[in-house]
Amino acid sequence: MADRRPNKKKTFVKKANEKQLRRERDANELKELATRVAAFAPKDASKFDDLPISKNTAIGLKQSHFTTLTDIQKVAIPSALKGRDILGAAKTGSGKTIAFLVPLLEILYRNQWTQYDGLGALVVSPTRELAIQIFDVLRKIGRAHSFSAGLVIGGKDVQVERDRISRLNILVCTPGRILQHMDQAAGFETGNLKMLVLDEADRILDMGFRKTIDAIVQHLPKERQTLLFSATQTQTVSDLARLSLSPKTAEYISAHEESTASTPSGLLQYYVISPLPEKLDTLFGFVKTHLKAKILVFASSSKQVRFLFETFKTLHPGIPLMHLHGRQKQAARIDVTDRFSESKNACLFCTDIAARGLDFPAIDWVVQLDAPEDADTYIHRVGRTARFESTGRSLLMLTLSESEGMLARLAAKKVPIEKITIKESKKRTIKTDLQALCFKSPEIKYLGQKAFVSYCRSVFIQKDREIFKFDDIPFEEYAQSLGLPGTPQIKFQTKNQAKQRKNASQSAVSDDDESGHDMKAKAEVRTKYDRMFERQNQNVLSNHYMNMIQDEKAGGEEDDDGFMAIKRHNHKLSDDSDSDSTDEKNLQEPGFKPVLPIGIEDGPVSRRQAKAALSKKAMLKHKSNPTKLLFDDDGNSHALYEFEQEEDFNKHGKAEDQKAEFLSKEEVRMQEIDVLDKEVARSKRKEAKRRQKERLERELAGENSESEEGVEEIEEEAPVQKDRGKRKKWFEEEGKTKRAKTQEMEIAQPTTLDDLESLTLRLMSANK
Structure with missing residues (x-):
């Protein structure tokens, strides 16, 4: 009978030949491909x-x-x-x-x-x-x-x-x-x-x-x-x-160097001049009239995107709303992009994170609520629509101060854009609705405050000052358009604006003096709560708060000092260094009571308050001078030297010379600090020796160490024992612990069951 098993050697040779033929075929294809590429x-x-x-x-x-x-x-x-x-x-x-x-x-x-x-x-x-x-x-x-x-x-x-x-x-x-x-x-x-x-x-x-x-x-x-x-x-x-x-x-x-426009030919571009406080009204009216469209809205910061999303979601414009910004987690960002890509009718609020390269299918409108930082960013933003020879439209909202500079930049980049005006019938104000939301929801009010500050910062850090003019922002009107009860504090205002506000307040005071108005009325301070309560909007203020206002007007001036009044202690401290040292010594003495200067009738000051005031004043000597900071594109603060170029650094001298000068200054400063530290240590040692000497003298003189005052002094000066201040356990009682310390028994090692029973009885009788 013939053996029908396959020959392993022939199979191996056959596979090897096939691999060799495949390698040769691939090599020939690569040579042919290289020849085609070269030609x-x-x-x-x-x-x-x-x-x-x-x-x-x-x-x-x-x-x-x-x-x-x-x-x-x-x-x-x-x-x-x-x-x-x-x-x-x-x-x-x-x-x-x-x-x-x-x-x-x-x-x-x-x-x-x-x-x-x-x-x-x-x-x-x-x-x-x-x-x-x-x-x-x-x-x-x-x-x-x-x-x-x-x-x-x-x-x-x-x-x-x-x-x-x-x-x-x-x-x-x-x-x-x-x-x-x-x-x-x-x-x-x-x-x-x-x-x-x-x-x-x-x-x-x-x-x-x-x-x-x-x-x-x-x-x-x-x-x-x-x-x-x-x-x-x-x-x-x-x-x-x-x-x-x-x-x-x-x-x-x-590919389009000879083209007359830098944007796609199927893109229709428009711009509208809108005051900053009216931008949200214009945007909401635009969304309400385009419910069957796919809209992409760009804002300058993530906090503005959050505020727009939360407020518009509460106002229910009638279209699905989404938001996308860099502070979201990665899973949420992927989910938003997928849902917006699959949607036919939706509105996505986003930052410039979505301005580059993203391919959202079938976007009808690209709306830029805030002006882009430059013309290149504008081109990237509007490029989200009219992709692959399709059609699309874009709308740019500009304030009057931004329009001239931005239009000039767009014209230099070959961007065709037309001006349009919005019909009055299409406008709808949402200022009262936003005020109601901010009054009822602390979260939305907080988002509004952050959105206000972030927008002002985005304008402040821009490099093109011909477009972005920080001093022209109507701060109070813009805060009111967001529904805020007052204008949030801005810490990065320019010096000119701060000077103008200071001069305006001084001129108002001088006008009151010349007109002969009551000085008491002039000295009144209006808080944000006063401005909020003085509003006439019935939708925001409930009847309860309106009754409060009427009761205050009817009550006169007798209760003015009773509601939310803050009593401040103004203590005059001497600038003399000797008085500082003596005051600090007096604070350490028992029974010391600080005395107020003549003319202050606010009552006594505690020892802790006086000591804190003196310590703060003493620390001002070691406080360094204020430093100036600059903000980058992301809003992060940096020192001036971080933005310094190599040429500017070399103007101050060679690096070795600057290093040597810095080290010499630091050496002198450290020597001065060492001298002060040694004096402080020396004074502490002298004070400790003085107290020890006084204690020995009192003991030799036979003073009564059991008296109350002596006990207090000894307790203050004696070193702290390890067991002092140890708290009792929850299961311990005072009587049992004392008994446990005083009664001690010597017991032999039990060997039998009878010994264990007798030991148990003795312990039970001892604990009773």
Whole structure:
């Protein structure tokens, strides 16, 4: 009978031959692909099938329904396939993501990249939402490849990312998180990197990410391909040098350089002049008249977005409302973007976190409640609509002081925009409704106060003073439009405005003196509660508060000092240093009672208050001079030297000379402090010796140590024992503890059961 078992040797040889044939076929395909790329001209392509790309990439594009090339893709992809560095600029919604993802996949494919080669391509995005969107597109068009890809952004578990990051070939990330892994992940190697991609490069290369990008580039090899894409591209030599790019070798590509407009042709852009206190009324009327539209509303800060969302949600405009800002958790941000993308009719309040790169389908209107910081930000904001040759509309709300400067900046960027006026019939004031909400809900009132301060700060920190004029803000009217009972305090006002307010108050006082008004009425202080109670709005104030006002008017001036009156003690302290030392000594003496200066009738002052006043006055000598702070784009405070450039630093002298001068000053200061510290220590030792000597003299003189005064002195001066002040346990009683301390028994070690019974009886009788 013949043996029908397969021959293992023949099977092994057959598989080896198949692998060898497959490797040869792949090598021939790579050579043919390289030849096609070298001979390819950008004018020859109108569809993705015409490009010299691999079969795997072509399959992913076809299954993702990408067939026709856009203008930026026609020019950028062929140059990137040839290994050139690219600076790509194109209008928003023109397909820049595909323009750098296709070359990324092809470069790794032609280098036969595997999971053992480590990181091959790095894509950096300024926001988490944009990074998520890029990663989703990468998964779609790269589904036929065998590369491993990962998303590294903030808001996720760092340890989980650290364990997997060393095995990834492609990373889509945000700057801060990838730098954290470069510094901390032990197995994360970037020495073999082939391509670096910066999406929205103008935002990444600005002041906010400058130090982070410089640190990331230090971890990357110099021999790499770099692609920069944005709707408003930078060409400055300093930015290119930081990325190891040469302005001569880097190829600048602009798909719409000869276009008459920087925005999509299907976008209709309008602006309206609206006073700041009327902006919320205009926005609410706009939302009420566009209930069947998909609206994206931009505000300047996250606190304003929160306030808009909470108040409009309570007012029920009749359309689904959502909000998106940087202070939300990552899961909430992803949920909001998904729900808004799937919605047909909705209104999303957001900050500039959603201004760049995000592709929300079918947005009808982009409304900018607050003016953008510059024309580039305006272009990115309006680019959320009219994407991929579709249509859309935008509305920009400007105050009268902002209109001239902003329109000039937009005209310089080739932005066509028209002015419109809003019909009076479409307007609806919500000021009274907001006042009612703030009065009834402390949470909304708190959000309104934060929104007021954050808007003022956003205007204050802007660099373009021709557009953003902080002194022209109507603070009281704007606070009233938010429904607030008073104007919140602003700590970053300009010196001129503070001087104007001071002069205005002094002029008002002088006018009262000349007119002969009653001095007592002039001295009255109006609080925010007075302003709130004086309102005539019946919807806000209940009958209870109205009756309170009438009772106060009928009662006259007798009860003025009884309601919420604060009695303050004004104590005059001498400036003489000797008096300070004597007062401090007197405070330590028993029975000392501070005496008030003549003319003060507020009553006695406690020893603690007097000691606190003297200590505060003494500490003023060691308090340093006030320092000036500056705020960055995120509203964080910094010292002046942090913004100082290298040229300004060198004006003060060489670094070694400045260092030596600083050390010499500090040495002198420390010597003075040491002298003072030694004097204080010496005085304490003398005082301790004096007290010890007095105690010995009293003991020798035979004073009665059992007297009350002596006991007090000894208790104050004797060292604290370890057991003193020990609290009794909850289960202890005074009698039992004393008995336990006084009665002690010596008992032999029990050996039998009878011994244990007798010992038990003795203990029971002793505890009774």
